[in-house]
Amino acid sequence: MNEHTTDVPPVEVHCHGFGDVDFSDFRKVDLARLDDWCASEAVQALPTMYLRRDKLSEFEEFVRRYDAMRKDGLLPHIPGIALEGPLLASHGGTPAQTVWAPTRGEWSRLAALGELGLKYTVMSPDAFRQGSTLHDAPEAREAGFDWILPELLAHGVRPALGHFTRQDPRAGAELAAEMVEIAWQSEFGGSGARVVTDHLFNDMPLTIRHAFRSTAARRERDRVIASYDLPGWSLDALDTIVGPVPATIMREAARGRVAACINFDGEHVDLAIATRAVQLMGIPHSMMMTDRCDSARLGGQDLHRTEDNGLWYQNAGIVAAGSQPLARQMANALGQGLTEPEVRMLAGGTAHRAFGLTTTAPQLVPAGRR
Incomplete structure (x- = not known):
């Protein structure tokens, strides 16, 4: 552990909506009200938004206002x-409608927002490959990662690796490693980590069952987890244990070249698996993310829940977001045997280092943990 372990506020690294506000609706985001909400929960937050191409100018105006x-x-x-x-x-x-391939000009506009507070943008290392929803997009080959990443990083905008296809896991892993290398060879206009991630194990090819979300699945959970021999996991064997994509991300995190996000709600990822993953990557290289949305509306789509868990689902039955606040996830991590300093690092210390955040309210602690 280091000086970032204590005396920094927890950070909701990746969250989509507090209260009745969908962050992706820029017209309705009352920033002052959002700040008050964060204060009431004793957290800082990096609101994470979806962006339609026809809303780019509106997003630029929102960031300028922010x-x-x-x-x-x-x-x-x-x-x-x-x-x-x-x-x-x-x-x-x-x-x-929020998945599209920006042109060079549009990438430059997004990159420029790094000077105004844009910390990262989630992108897929295999976005240009066969199997990607963007493979045949007209703009898909206007710029490759060897141009996109330096453009973003020069302004302090980090790539967040995520949303892989399942078509060719080995190729996806190699592309992820290439992106990390490009980032580390690029000029960086920010501080802290140059590469972060969307949530580990979600939206990527796996060789394990990483979550047990239904009542029927939970009946099998203890047997399945025992069969994985989590204590026996090692970084050099992860390709065959969890698959090459998460294995590559975890090894890059352990090397200190990636700050990896993982969910501790017990619903996106089983808590035992999440705990073992951060132990292998190193707590100082791992961040909790909630993927939180408080209302049944996100990015213009209606959401619903099931009786089995607290996740939000879109109409196609795909998980769209979580619902647990950071304080609950911190309690979940403590319940897995992680120490108070480790949990503070996961919930705040790593984020402050990774994003070069200023500590404006060091006295903050999560609600219910004072």
Whole structure:
């Protein structure tokens, strides 16, 4: 552990909506109200948004407004914002209209927002390959990652690896490793980690069952988890244990070249698997993410729940978001035997280092943990 373990507020790294506000609806996001909400929960937040191509100008205006308020000291609990997409090889629970391949000009416009507070954008290493929803997009080959990543990183915008296809896991892993290498060879206009991730194990090819979301699945859970021999997992054997994509991400995180996000709600990923993963990657290289949405509306799509869990689903039955706040996830991690300093690192310390956040409210602790 290091100085980032303590005395920094927890950070909701990847969240989609607090209260009745869908962050992706830029017209309705009251930033002052959002900051007050974060203060009431004693967290900082990086609101994560979906972006339609025809809303790019509107998003730029929103980010400029955010930057002006931030500079005026009005948003101490919102140290940055983030995008999920648009360059995604697989939709997952993402609205289809928010998945698109930007042109060079559009990438430059997105990159410029790094100067105003855009911290990362989720993108798929295999977005340009066969099997990707964007493979045949007219703009897909206008710019490759050898141009896109340096353009983003020069302004401090990090790529967040995620939304892989399942067609060729080995190729996806190799492309992820190539992206990390490009990032580390590029000039960086920010500080902290140059590469982060969407949530580990979700929306990527796996060789294990990573979650047990139904009543029937939970009846098999203990037997399946025991068969995985989690204590016996090692970084060098992960390709055959979990699959080459998560294995590559975990090894790059263990090397300190990636800050990896993982969900501790017990529904996106089984808690025992999540715990073993952060132990292997190293707690200082791992971040909790909630993927949280509080209402049944996200990115313009209606959501619903089932009786089996607290996740939000879109109409096609695909998981779209979680619902548990950070304080609940911290309690879940403590219940897995992680120590208080480790949990504080997962919930805040790593994020502060990875995103170069300023500590504006060091006295904050999550609600219910004072």
